[in-house]
Amino acid sequence: MSTSLSGIFFGVIKRDIRLAWSQGGTGTMALSFFLIAVTLFPFGVGPEPQVLARIAPGVIWVVALLACLISLDRLYQADFEDGSLDDLALSPLGLTGVAAAKIAAHWISTVLPLVVASPLLGILMNLPEEAYGTMVFSLLLGTPALSLIGSMGAALTVSVRRGGVLLSLLVLPLYVPTLIFAVGAVDASAGHVDASQPLALLGASSLLALAIGPFVSAQALRLSLE
Amino acid sequence: MVFEKLFFEVNPGELLFLRGRNGSGKSTLLRVVAGFLPVRAGTLTYGEEAWGRGDAALSEALVYAGHDNALKPVLTLRENLQELSRLMTGGLLAENRIAEAAEIFNLGRLLDQPVRYFSSGQRHRSNLMRFACLDRPLWLMDEPTVGLDAENRQALASLMKNHLAAGGMILAATHDPIGAEGREIDMRDFQPTATLGEEWL
Numbered sequence: 001m002s003t004s005l006s007g008i009f010f011g012v013i014k015r016d017i018r019l020a021w022s023q024g025g026t027g028t029m030a031l032s033f034f035l036i037a038v039t040l041f042p043f044g045v046g047p048e049p050q051v052l053a054r055i056a057p058g059v060i061w062v063v064a065l066l067a068c069l070i071s072l073d074r075l076y077q078a079d080f081e082d083g084s085l086d087d088l089a090l091s092p093l094g095l096t097g098v099a100a101a102k103i104a105a106h107w108i109s110t111v112l113p114l115v116v117a118s119p120l121l122g123i124l125m126n127l128p129e130e131a132y133g134t135m136v137f138s139l140l141l142g143t144p145a146l147s148l149i150g151s152m153g154a155a156l157t158v159s160v161r162r163g164g165v166l167l168s169l170l171v172l173p174l175y176v177p178t179l180i181f182a183v184g185a186v187d188a189s190a191g192h193v194d195a196s197q198p199l200a201l202l203g204a205s206s207l208l209a210l211a212i213g214p215f216v217s218a219q220a221l222r223l224s225l226e
Numbered sequence: 227m228v229f230e231k232l233f234f235e236v237n238p239g240e241l242l243f244l245r246g247r248n249g250s251g252k253s254t255l256l257r258v259v260a261g262f263l264p265v266r267a268g269t270l271t272y273g274e275e276a277w278g279r280g281d282a283a284l285s286e287a288l289v290y291a292g293h294d295n296a297l298k299p300v301l302t303l304r305e306n307l308q309e310l311s312r313l314m315t316g317g318l319l320a321e322n323r324i325a326e327a328a329e330i331f332n333l334g335r336l337l338d339q340p341v342r343y344f345s346s347g348q349r350h351r352s353n354l355m356r357f358a359c360l361d362r363p364l365w366l367m368d369e370p371t372v373g374l375d376a377e378n379r380q381a382l383a384s385l386m387k388n389h390l391a392a393g394g395m396i397l398a399a400t401h402d403p404i405g406a407e408g409r410e411i412d413m414r415d416f417q418p419t420a421t422l423g424e425e426w427l
Contacts, residue, residue: 003286007316015309022300083294089262090285091313222279225262 008093009101016105019078026071031113034067038121049126056125057135057186064114064139065146065175071110072150072171073157073164075102076217080158080224088221095221099151100214107147115139127190134189138202142182145206148213149174155220178205229255229416232268236395238363241386241408244399250413252399253293256366259397260290272364285314288364295353299342303333303352306341307359314360327358330381347373358385365389367398379405 020027041059045051079085088098118139122132153171157163184198229251236242244252257263259270261279270277277284297306304324311319328334331351341349350373357365365386371379383405386396390406398404 004316008313011309011312011316015312019298019300025300081294082298083292083296084298086260086262086290086292086294087296087310087313090260090288090290092282092285092315093313094282094285225257226264 003092005093005097008091009097012088012091012093012098012101013105013108016102017109020071020105020109025109026074027109027113030067030071030110031117033070034063034114034117035121037063037066039124042124052126053128053190056122056127057131057183057190059125060118060121060127060135061139061179061183061186064111064118064143065179067114068111068143068146068150069168069171070164071106072147072154073167075106075151075154076158076221076224077154077163085158085221085225089225095218096214099155099217099221103147103151103213103217106151107144111143111147115143130192131186131190134195134199135186138182138185138199141199142178142202142206145178145202145209146175148206148209149178151213151217152220155217155224158221159224178202181205229413232411232416234411236364236397238393238395239390241390241396241398241406243404243408243410244397244413245401245410246413250417252413253368255413256290256368256397256399257292260288260366261285287362288366289357289360289362290366290368291353291356291370292368295349297341297344297349297352300340302338302340303328303344303355304337306352307355310356311359319359323359327355330358330385331355331378332381347375350374351378354382357389363394365394365396365398367396367400369400370398371400371402371404 017027019025038059041055042052045055076085079088089095091098093101115136118136119132122135127135150167150171153167153174156170157167160166181198181202185195185202188195188198232255234242244255246252254263258265261277261281261284264279272284272287275283296310297303298309301309307324307327308318311317324337325334328337331354333348333351333355336344336348336352341352344352354370357367370382374382379402386398386404386406389396396406396408398408
């Protein structure tokens with residue numbers, strides 16, 4: 001049988017999306033966490049509309065980032081535990097390609113639902129009307145960086161028991177630039193200022209993460225096979 | 227260091243058993259051949275080509291089955307096999323091929339059951355089905371007979387004999403007699419002789 005590399009690539013994406021939304025998968029978990037955690041803020045800081053509007057972009061972005069983070073520790077760990085990682089490493093696609101496919105699947109299955117749900121939470125947080133478009137666009141543009149950077153951390157901690165905390169320590173500092181550019185863009189739109197500069201920087205951070213993420217993840221996974 | 231001065235070759239149609247007590251490096255050697263582990267010194271060649279870690283040529287030539295069963299508990303056995311096939315070739319398996327492979331290990335009626343309901347023996351046999359489902363010349367089998375009853379051991383032996391008759395190669399690490407003929411190498415002969423000197427302590 002001849003080998004089709006694109007068939008393998010899309011096969012891995014389909015497989016991971018399916019597993020993420022099956023029983024015990026991370027897709028539903030991350031989305032529920034996102035909805036519940038943002039809902040806590042009006043209770044915590046009080047229901048004044050001006051206060052909520054001021055903190056809305058930051059809260060939505062930080063919680064989306066944390067929701068992404070809690071789903072990351074299972075990205076490679078489930079495959080490591082049941083031995084599938086050996087099979088992934090033996091795929092003719094190569095481990096870098098497999099890592100890229102798994103990251104894409106993580107973004108589609110776990111992060112994209114957060115982006116879709118974000119306008120709803122914008123209403124809850126009294127986000128200024130002008131900022132909705134930029135918020136959704138900034139999430140679309142910036143969250144791939146979260147999956148890509150997180151994948152490197154997940155690959156490095158795959159063989160660590162209870163590696164979730166270590167993963168947070170590794171990954172959260174690297175999320176800071178993405179967060180600053182994204183919230184800067186949404187705040188700019190809310191204040192009727194041109195948001196194109198922070199958006200360009202946000203896109204650049206995603207592209208940088210795309211350039212190194214799959215490669216570094218594959219190298220880290222190789223270490224865990226030893 | 228796990229072993230040294232080890233040299234062996236496997237020709238088409240040949241079965242090589244790796245023997246030795248637990249911890250003697252049988253599994254390690256299989257994982258080296260599969261490209262999971264780096265070698266400190268020495269080379270592996272496949273045909274005329276040197277065989278490096280992560281080469282596509284390497285992954286298209288071998289099937290590896292290790293200690294873990296590499297099955298997703300939420301998927302059915304059929305789905306697990308299709309996912310494996312798609313990962314290794316990019317295409318799906320023909321239904322009759324899956325049915326034939328399942329008959330070998332007497333798993334036909336379990337094909338559409340989620341793997342989480344399987345016993346450990348059934349999981350192990352499900353994992354062995356990969357050898358019947360993928361067309362690759364070199365089989366790397368780590369303890370393939372563990373947990374198999376006499377009947378399934380027989381089935382495994384005939385599957386291996388068919389593969390050898392078709393010109394395939396098998397490297398099997400095992401303690402048990404399988405029922406297929408092959409050469410043996412004893413890992414005890416390649417234990418490292420050097421020990422750490424006083425200055426290291």
